[in-house]
Amino acid sequence: MSHPWSGVFPAVTTKMSRSGDLDLPAMRESLERLIANGVSGAIVLPMLGENASLTLAEREAVIRTAAEVVDGRIPLLSGLAETTLGTAMANAQLYRSWGAQGLMVFPSLGYKSDPRETAQWYREIAAAAALPIMIYNNPIAYGVDVTPAVLEALADVPEIVCVKEETGDIRRVTDIYVALGDRFSVFCGVDDLIVESLSLGVTGWVSGMTNVWPKQCVALFELCRREEFARARDLYRMLTPSFHLDTHVKLVQYIKLAEHLVYGAPEWTRSPRLPLVGEERAFVIDTIEDAKARLAASDWA
Structure with missing residues (x-):
């Protein structure tokens, strides 16, 4: 199945009000901002998008809203995160009918499958979905x-x-290419491994912090794709402390707060996630403000 997936695909945060309701106008604004700054695709309802915290009706609202905003300008994928195969197959078909052009499919959230079971999970979802699939x-x-x-x-x-490669082991990129050649596109799924991954030949990046700095993240990707690694390293070193926020268990709160600090998006999450407080909040603010200052003093503002 041919597909146009390469480049920077932000894992889009799901915007919410303080009360935890969907904020679809803010979602529209954030998607327009991402497209205006050159992203190559978008993934709604990723883990970063609080997929598991949303009802099916809310997921429908997110996908339909995103499809309306994107309007064919870039590929639109949806995360598919389910516990049972039957639900995953049924929802894959629903997501397609609501406007998703591809799926980023999680393993079963309720069971640690062995390799044979894992392969069967993806095989059966693929047959039901009739959409191109990115394995998460x-x-x-x-x-x-x-x-x-x-x-x-x-x-x-x-x-x-x-495949969105997020083992954290940079050797895995080469191992996939050695075993399978170019059969699968390989996307980096870890923000603070993107330069290393691009040097090994990945063709895309599923990125959390692109929600915050889309222009700079797209520039970083393109520098590496052109193998201008000296320039890329300068930008990467400015952004890497904030990229580390993408690997923390509270990445949803961290990245939403970063979006709020950089362009005013709502920082609110849905319970059981709570707003950041105290030293933890101060750490995220300091990290983002330092990156903002470094970018402002550079050619990358």
Whole structure:
């Protein structure tokens, strides 16, 4: 299955009011801002988008709103995070009907499947979805690793076109290419490994902090794609302390607060997540304000 996926695909945060309701106008504004700054695609309802905290009706509202805003200008993917195969298959079809052009599929959230079970999970969702699929491989968070061997077992499934690589082990990028050549697109899924990953040949980046600095993240990606690594390193060093926020268990609160500080987006999350307070809040603010100052004093503002 051919697909146009390459470049920077922000994992879009789901904007909410202080009471925890969806803030669709803010969602529209953030998507327009991302597109205006050159992102190549967008992924709504990722883990960063609080997928598991939303009702099915709310997910429909997010996907339909995003599809209306995007209007074919860039590929629109939706995260698909479910516990049972039946629900995953049914919702894959719903998400397609609501406007998703592809899916970033999580492993089962309720069970740590073995390699055979993992391959079957993705195979059956792919058959039901009839959409191009990006495998979301984050064994640190979910305890399931889609290894090169699992990918080999899925190489005959045309709908599976891409893997978001988030093991944190930079060697995995090369291991995938050695085992499978260019069968799958490989996207970096860790903000503070993007330059390293691009040097090894990834073709895309699923990024959290692109919500905050889309212009700079797109520039960083393009510098690396052109192998201008000396310039890329300068920008990367300005952004890496804030990129580390993307790897923390509270990345949702951290990135939403960063968005609020940089362009005024609402920082609110849904319970059980709570607003940041005290030293933790001060740490995030200091990290973002330092990056803002460094960027302002550079050519990357």
